[in-house]
Amino acid sequence: MKSTAQRQIGPGAWKALRRQRERAEGLSVSEKLEERVMERVAIASQHAEHARRGRVRIWRVAASTGLVALIGGLAVAAVVMSRGLVAERGEGCDTIATFRTMGEARGTDGGVVAFEGARLDSIMGVIGAYYGRRVCFREERMKGLRLHTKWNRREPLTVFIESMNELDGLRISDERDTLFVWKGGEE
Numbered sequence: 001m002k003s004t005a006q007r008q009i010g011p012g013a014w015k016a017l018r019r020q021r022e023r024a025e026g027l028s029v030s031e032k033l034e035e036r037v038m039e040r041v042a043i044a045s046q047h048a049e050h051a052r053r054g055r056v057r058i059w060r061v062a063a064s065t066g067l068v069a070l071i072g073g074l075a076v077a078a079v080v081m082s083r084g085l086v087a088e089r090g091e092g093c094d095t096i097a098t099f100r101t102m103g104e105a106r107g108t109d110g111g112v113v114a115f116e117g118a119r120l121d122s123i124m125g126v127i128g129a130y131y132g133r134r135v136c137f138r139e140e141r142m143k144g145l146r147l148h149t150k151w152n153r154r155e156p157l158t159v160f161i162e163s164m165n166e167l168d169g170l171r172i173s174d175e176r177d178t179l180f181v182w183k184g185g186e187e
Contacts, residue, residue: 113151120145120181124172128179131157138182145170 115123121135121143128135130153137143147167151160161172161179169184 111153113153115147115149115151117146117148119143120147120170123147123149123151124179124181127151127157127160132177133157133174134178136178136180138180142170142181142183 113126115126121137124135124137127133149164157174161174164170164172165184167184171182171184173180
């Protein structure tokens with residue numbers, strides 16, 4: 001068992017300690033020894049500082065790598081989840097394919113764009129942007145209408161509008177800078 005009581009140093013022990021201190025102060029130390037001791041202390045402190053900096057650097061790199069991995073994982077998860085939600089709603093199935101015509105092969109502008117199962121609002125957005133028109137749907141339910149159609153970019157807008165107006169239940173008009181879309185038979 002250890003005793004928790006402190007031992008008292010007697011007067012003789014104090015005298016011995018004082019004598020040892022006086023002798024140590026009286027000893028002469030060469031300057032070279034003092035310089036070598038100080039040099040070793042400095043080197044040891046530099047090594048300790050370098051080691052500390054190295055550990056800090058390693059932790060910073062590890063933290064940065066972990067943060068990048070976390071952000072990348074969140075981005076991938078967001079994309080995967082959004083695709084799943086879009087697929088559940090039946091959206092995101094628009095397909096727009098561009099086909100080169102003989103005119104394009106010869107270097108002239110133009111081309112045929114095929115919309116396969118594309119929503120009407122997507123189709124009209126592409127057409128409106130190409131001809132510099134805004135698109136206005138008079139009925140919201142018309143936006144979700146899915147169509148298969150082709151559009152020749154070399155032809156004027158009126159040709160596309162006429163071909164679309166041949167469909168039952170769909171009417172498009174071009175007034176000033178806006179394309180108006182509504183259910184056919186209503187004027």
